[in-house]
Amino acid sequence: MPGALTLSGQIRQLKPTRWLLRALSIGACVAAWQWASSAHLNFGIVSFQNVPSPQEVLRAAGALIDSPKLIPHLKASVWRVFAGFVAATVAGIGLGLVIGRSRRLEDILLPPLEVLRPIPAVAWIPLAILMFPSSELSMIFITFIGALFPILLNTIHGVEGVDRRLIASARSLGSGPRAMFAEVIFPAAAPSIVTGLSIGMGTAWFCLVTAEMIAGQYGVGYYTWESYTVQNYPDIIVGMLFIGVLGMGSSALVKQVGNALMPWYLPGRKSA
Amino acid sequence: MNSHRSTQGRIDIERLHIHLGHGAKKFEALQDVSISAAPGEFLCLLGPSGCGKSTLLGALAGHLQPSGGSIRVDGQPVDGPHPERGLVFQQHTLFPWKKVLDNVAFGLKMKGIAREERRLQARELLKLVGLEDFSDVYPSQLSGGMQQRVEIARVLINHPRVMLMDEPFSALDAQTRLKMQELLLDVWMRVRTSIVFITHDIDEALFLADRILVMSPRPGRIIEELKLDFARPRHAELVTSKEFIRLKRHCLALLHPDRQTHPLARLNPLGTVAAGELQFAI
Numbered sequence: 151m152p153g154a155l156t157l158s159g160q161i162r163q164l165k166p167t168r169w170l171l172r173a174l175s176i177g178a179c180v181a182a183w184q185w186a187s188s189a190h191l192n193f194g195i196v197s198f199q200n201v202p203s204p205q206e207v208l209r210a211a212g213a214l215i216d217s218p219k220l221i222p223h224l225k226a227s228v229w230r231v232f233a234g235f236v237a238a239t240v241a242g243i244g245l246g247l248v249i250g251r252s253r254r255l256e257d258i259l260l261p262p263l264e265v266l267r268p269i270p271a272v273a274w275i276p277l278a279i280l281m282f283p284s285s286e287l288s289m290i291f292i293t294f295i296g297a298l299f300p301i302l303l304n305t306i307h308g309v310e311g312v313d314r315r316l317i318a319s320a321r322s323l324g325s326g327p328r329a330m331f332a333e334v335i336f337p338a339a340a341p342s343i344v345t346g347l348s349i350g351m352g353t354a355w356f357c358l359v360t361a362e363m364i365a366g367q368y369g370v371g372y373y374t375w376e377s378y379t380v381q382n383y384p385d386i387i388v389g390m391l392f393i394g395v396l397g398m399g400s401s402a403l404v405k406q407v408g409n410a411l412m413p414w415y416l417p418g419r420k421s422a
Numbered sequence: 423m424n425s426h427r428s429t430q431g432r433i434d435i436e437r438l439h440i441h442l443g444h445g446a447k448k449f450e451a452l453q454d455v456s457i458s459a460a461p462g463e464f465l466c467l468l469g470p471s472g473c474g475k476s477t478l479l480g481a482l483a484g485h486l487q488p489s490g491g492s493i494r495v496d497g498q499p500v501d502g503p504h505p506e507r508g509l510v511f512q513q514h515t516l517f518p519w520k521k522v523l524d525n526v527a528f529g530l531k532m533k534g535i536a537r538e539e540r541r542l543q544a545r546e547l548l549k550l551v552g553l554e555d556f557s558d559v560y561p562s563q564l565s566g567g568m569q570q571r572v573e574i575a576r577v578l579i580n581h582p583r584v585m586l587m588d589e590p591f592s593a594l595d596a597q598t599r600l601k602m603q604e605l606l607l608d609v610w611m612r613v614r615t616s617i618v619f620i621t622h623d624i625d626e627a628l629f630l631a632d633r634i635l636v637m638s639p640r641p642g643r644i645i646e647e648l649k650l651d652f653a654r655p656r657h658a659e660l661v662t663s664k665e666f667i668r669l670k671r672h673c674l675a676l677l678h679p680d681r682q683t684h685p686l687a688r689l690n691p692l693g694t695v696a697a698g699e700l701q702f703a704i
Contacts, residue, residue: 315511325532333528
């Protein structure tokens with residue numbers, strides 16, 4: 151599939167004509183939106199009567215960027231995602247390494263995680279509010295839950311996929327259990343872990359925004375929901391766009407940092 | 423390198439039996455194998471695919487547990503992998519995330535030797551295998567032959583008593599294979615570690631070895647021992663000499679006594695090919 155911007159955040163080289171076509175496609179969508187909202191279309195099952203036009207959204211975005219409100223909102227969201235994501239990274243990679251490596255620890259640690267895994271992070275919100283003393287902590291917890299499983303599962307997958315011959319070679323070269331983790335298991339699983347981190351970053355944003363809508367004060371999710379309740383309709387879309395950009399940007403950042411740390415790794419071409 | 427090295431590397435294998443697989447799939451891979459090799463000897467194990475020669479190597483390396491018999495290297499029983507018994511696989515097992523120099527230096531890192539010192543020694547070994555200009559690239563940037571040369575250097579940096587090689591050149595093209603055989607002999611003349619070399623290629627065994635042990639199909643047993651007196655250093659022309667061809671005929675007759683029955687599944691030094699049959703306790 152010749153996607154210009156893949157999920158993994160890698161930009162592929164495309165011919166200028168193809169870029170033009172893609173830009174035109176987006177332009178057409180915006181134009182259709184402009185028309186639908188200014189004509190106040192109503193199809194019965196879906197109505198554009200209350201949908202702000204692109205122009206209004208642009209104006210609202212400009213106003214938000216100029217206002218002092220923006221920074222606290224962004225700070226709040228970025229901090230929550232960061233805290234939850236870092237906690238999920240530590241827990242996910244740590245658990246994944248031992249679960250992937252030891253059958254005994256897999257039997258001890260994995261079953262409870264497997265029971266919790268199908269529960270969507272969003273479903274944790276009420277309980278999280280009850281469990282944690284501050285809504286701040288409960289939101290970080292939701293983010294943590296959202297990011298944990300992609301990171302954990304990809305780490306396990308990466309560890310289980312380590313070439314047995316590499317492990318055997320390392321042992322023959324004198325590597326003990328600790329060095330085995332640091333020198334072989336972890337780097338060998340790293341590409342899979344980075345994929346997990348990148349997906350986890352996406353789900354972290356997804357979960358955070360939902361949590362903020364319900365429990366938040368400040369944050370882009372809160373901003374979006376607040377705009378609805380105070381009937382600032384253009385701001386809803388501004389909030390949505392911020393969420394999209396932040397989520398995609400941080401996922402791409404994770405992938406880029408990962409690739410920078412693995413100069414030996416060439417995706418799509420496994421080393422023989 | 424060190425001339426005293428040829429006083430090390432004595433191998434004594436006595437009445438070795440190895441079973442692989444579990445339950446109904448369990449089979450005897452090696453049956454009553456006894457081998458001894460002198461320090462510094464170049465020993466080739468020659469046999470058809472699946473005959474258990476790689477299994478034998480895996481047991482020598484300490485990756486496989488014998489079900490009977492004993493293995494000693496310089497009088498010490500083998501009870502697990504050790505840097506003194508270096509293992510080279512058919513396909514390289516270099517760490518893709520380490521540059522060539524750090525791959526070679528890995529064994530010294532495991533011994534806790536300081537970075538500068540181990541890099542110095544790694545450069546020496548890269549020079550020995552003719553790759554001193556490639557220390558700063560990743561393994562994936564090398565050709566198959568170069569990767570195996572790095573692999574050999576990485577094993578030799580530990581000054582092993584024995585070097586165990588499991589068909590190390592069989593994945594290479596014929597030209598490269600010949601060059602690698604000459605290079606290996608050249609390195610071995612200088613390092614003088616004992617080598618146990620597994621191959622199913624008769625030419626390769628005859629060209630390299632001091633002694634060839636021919637193995638039967640499963641369960642693997644030693645069916646013949648051939649001493650080779652070809653002068654060293656050996657060169658590629660050797661393979662066209664009369665004596666070489668006579669021995670080759672002899673080996674062919676041993677390996678193909680009549681029409682080959684259907685081939686056996688390949689084994690490797692870590693057991694059977696199927697994953698998950700073996701677990702390593704780290």
